[in-house]
Amino acid sequence: MSEIAPATALNSAKTGQICDQCNQDIRTGDKAIAYATHYVADGWVIRRVWCDDCGDSIIGTDTDGMDEVVIDAGTLRNRLVGVTTIDRSRPKNELTRDDLSRVLHQR
Numbered sequence: 001m002s003e004i005a006p007a008t009a010l011n012s013a014k015t016g017q018i019c020d021q022c023n024q025d026i027r028t029g030d031k032a033i034a035y036a037t038h039y040v041a042d043g044w045v046i047r048r049v050w051c052d053d054c055g056d057s058i059i060g061t062d063t064d065g066m067d068e069v070v071i072d073a074g075t076l077r078n079r080l081v082g083v084t085t086i087d088r089s090r091p092k093n094e095l096t097r098d099d100l101s102r103v104l105h106q107r
């Protein structure tokens with residue numbers, strides 16, 4: 001489980017220069033949508049970057065229990081700026097608030 005909020009960790013992350021889907025240039029000032037996965041060893045890693053037209057606002061695929069996010073950002077010289085998390089898939093084995101209160105009340 002990650003300690004740092006993904007939007008914070010991914011601010012100023014490198015984006016690459018083109019959309020992964022349509023190959024359109026992503027230039028300074030363009031909006032970008034990116035998909036990132038959290039790895040214990042590496043922290044948040046950008047997996048895909050799309051232009052505003054191609055970007056998906058939800059995590060549509062099975063994430064194999066990984067902590068993953070879709071973010072929305074502006075770009076400045078191929079870096080993400082003003083990152084906002086728009087969807088997140090947390091690991092399935094992570095305790096939810098309800099699980100936690102159930103466990104606590106069993107004691």
Ligand SMILES: [Zn+2]
Binds near residue numbers: 021050051052
């Ligand atoms: Zn595109």
